[in-house]
Amino acid sequence: MVTVVISCGLCVLPHFLFGPGIHLARQRLGPHGPTDGSWYEFCNRVTDNEDCLSNVNLEGDFTIFIMFVANLLHGFGSATFYVVGMSYMDDNVKKKDSPMYFGTMFALRLFGPSAGYLLASYCLSHFEIPFVDPGVEKTDPHWIGAWWLGYVFIGILVVVFAVPMLMFPRKLWTPPSKGEDSQIKSSPQPLATDDESEELKTVAKRLLSSPLFLCQAATLVFTVNGLMGFLFSSPKYMETQFRHSAATASLFAGSLSLASMLLGVLFSGAIVRKLKPGAGLVSAHILVVDILLVACFAASLFLGCDTLRVSGVQEHNGELNLMNECNAGCGCTTNVFQPVCGPDDRTTYFSPCFAGCQGLNTSDAKEMLGCKCLQEPDGSALTSSASKGYCFDDCAMFVPFVAVLALAKVVFATSRAGTALIGLRCFHQRNKTVALAVYLTLGSIFGFIPYPLIYGALMDSSCLVWDVNCGARGNCWLYDSQRFRYLLHGLSMGFLSLGALFSCAVYLFGKSSGELEDDHGAEDDDEDVVFMRNMGHPGITHST
Numbered sequence: 001m002v003t004v005v006i007s008c009g010l011c012v013l014p015h016f017l018f019g020p021g022i023h024l025a026r027q028r029l030g031p032h033g034p035t036d037g038s039w040y041e042f043c044n045r046v047t048d049n050e051d052c053l054s055n056v057n058l059e060g061d062f063t064i065f066i067m068f069v070a071n072l073l074h075g076f077g078s079a080t081f082y083v084v085g086m087s088y089m090d091d092n093v094k095k096k097d098s099p100m101y102f103g104t105m106f107a108l109r110l111f112g113p114s115a116g117y118l119l120a121s122y123c124l125s126h127f128e129i130p131f132v133d134p135g136v137e138k139t140d141p142h143w144i145g146a147w148w149l150g151y152v153f154i155g156i157l158v159v160v161f162a163v164p165m166l167m168f169p170r171k172l173w174t175p176p177s178k179g180e181d182s183q184i185k186s187s188p189q190p191l192a193t194d195d196e197s198e199e200l201k202t203v204a205k206r207l208l209s210s211p212l213f214l215c216q217a218a219t220l221v222f223t224v225n226g227l228m229g230f231l232f233s234s235p236k237y238m239e240t241q242f243r244h245s246a247a248t249a250s251l252f253a254g255s256l257s258l259a260s261m262l263l264g265v266l267f268s269g270a271i272v273r274k275l276k277p278g279a280g281l282v283s284a285h286i287l288v289v290d291i292l293l294v295a296c297f298a299a300s301l302f303l304g305c306d307t308l309r310v311s312g313v314q315e316h317n318g319e320l321n322l323m324n325e326c327n328a329g330c331g332c333t334t335n336v337f338q339p340v341c342g343p344d345d346r347t348t349y350f351s352p353c354f355a356g357c358q359g360l361n362t363s364d365a366k367e368m369l370g371c372k373c374l375q376e377p378d379g380s381a382l383t384s385s386a387s388k389g390y391c392f393d394d395c396a397m398f399v400p401f402v403a404v405l406a407l408a409k410v411v412f413a414t415s416r417a418g419t420a421l422i423g424l425r426c427f428h429q430r431n432k433t434v435a436l437a438v439y440l441t442l443g444s445i446f447g448f449i450p451y452p453l454i455y456g457a458l459m460d461s462s463c464l465v466w467d468v469n470c471g472a473r474g475n476c477w478l479y480d481s482q483r484f485r486y487l488l489h490g491l492s493m494g495f496l497s498l499g500a501l502f503s504c505a506v507y508l509f510g511k512s513s514g515e516l517e518d519d520h521g522a523e524d525d526d527e528d529v530v531f532m533r534n535m536g537h538p539g540i541t542h543s544t
Contacts, residue, residue, distance in 0.1 A: 001162040003077030008155035010070035014063040015148040041353040043330035121251035123149040212509045217442045218502040224447030226495030229455040240479040242398045283507040289415040290500035296408035301489040305395035307481045326356045326373040337477035341391040342374045
């Protein structure tokens with residue numbers, strides 16, 4: 001847990017070392033932000049805002065390095081909770097109570113990212129420099145929220161919860177095993193050698209030769225890529241697809257996950273504990289859940305809004321053709337994307353300069369005056385006024401999208417307790433920690449590591465307008481929302497469909513299995529053996 005706290009401190013460090021965003025630090029930020037219009041590019045009032053100093057580039061490279069080290073430490077520290085924590089709990093609770101404990105654990109584990117989205121929403125709704133008004137709206141693409149503040153809260157909470165965890169014993173007391181009279185016993189296992197590395201190789205080889213284990217791991221990999229990749233992209237997707245601010249998008253993403261997944265996980269854990277379904281029924285439920293997930297993503301594929309109409313931007317290739325007679329002599333640049341909305345409330349212009357605007361209304365900071373390139377609702381072009389920010393059309397698809405996404409998360413959450421139960425019970429007791437480590441390592445290498453890269457490239461391929469500074473590409477200002485929607489849902493459906501295929505394979509291995517718990521009074525130590533034999537675990541046989 002110390003490494004997690006250190007990683008949080010490193011994430012905050014760049015803000016205090018280098019200060020706020022470069023383009024904001026350059027502004028004359030008083031207590032109420034810039035009021036003289038110097039923030040905007042107007043016709044014949046364009047300044048060169050590019051800052052190509054070498055020290056700025058070095059600061060960016062050093063920040064990336066700090067963030068890399070911080071995430072590495074966070075992954076190293078948090079891995080212990082998943083590898084050791086699940087095995088520690090499973091070894092020290094009654095098997096009949098395991099589903100409820102797993103359900104509670106997964107509910108709390110899902111609570112973390114959900115609460116993180118809510119915390120991000122709160123932090124991003126405040127300016128990067130607290131108690132300073134930058135003079136721009138939260139929906140403005142130049143708004144930078146207090147991204148660093150969340151790491152401070154998380155670091156403090158980790159320290160608080162670390163204290164009671166340090167009081168736990170290394171091993172809880174357990175009663176002596178009473179399974180000598182059981183009619184199920186395992187075949188002889190090789191004696192442990194002094195060379196622990198050889199033993200680990202033997203265990204890993206046995207696991208990697210087990211079809212059940214490989215299918216279970218493949219299900220994890222494809223589900224992580226499909227679902228976590230979608231959740232990774234969902235705040236940006238809701239921000240661009242439905243024109244919400246980053247804070248609002250994070251709020252919806254977090255509240256959806258929090259309510260729906262908590263409900264699904266706790267409900268499924270209680271049901272498994274009460275009904276004690278067989279392994280075949282549990283694996284069948286997981287398969288049905290995977291199929292329903294694909295159906296939900298297919299439905300949400302059609303719940304979106306049209307791409308924002310920006311004057312001079314070609315939607316099919318993202319090419320810019322912003323110059324025309326009305327702004328030819330204005331000296332406009334594309335260094336900064338400063339969207340303004342025309343009087344038709346449909347057409348967004350790249351900047352006040354490209355709209356031909358002469359200045360800012362001093363009595364109304366949201367109004368641009370003397371704009372010569374605007375289209376009136378009747379199609380006639382005349383000098384008029386424009387308003388700051390994007391044009392927001394009336395898109396009624398947000399509520400249906402939220403409803404389908406919430407349903408998908410509830411459905412998915414109902415299978416988490418069963419997935420953990422099957423995974424842990426198909427490992428031999430003394431190899432459980434090693435097997436779980438191999439299982440999660442495969443999931444991390446082929447799931448948790450690739451999906452940010454894959455979905456990041458997907459978002460980049462949907463970009464229409466890039467921020468170009470000093471000849472280098474920066475953030476994306478405008479996305480092709482339709483392309484973004486099709487690629488995001490299509491890729492997620494592909495991953496989840498492959499996960500469903502491997503869930504089907506797990507079901508075929510487990511359909512003839514017995515109960516997850518021995519109904520005839522078998523002791524806890526024997527229940528693992530019963531389940532492993534029924535799931536086709538190598539080396540587990542009936543006694544003669």
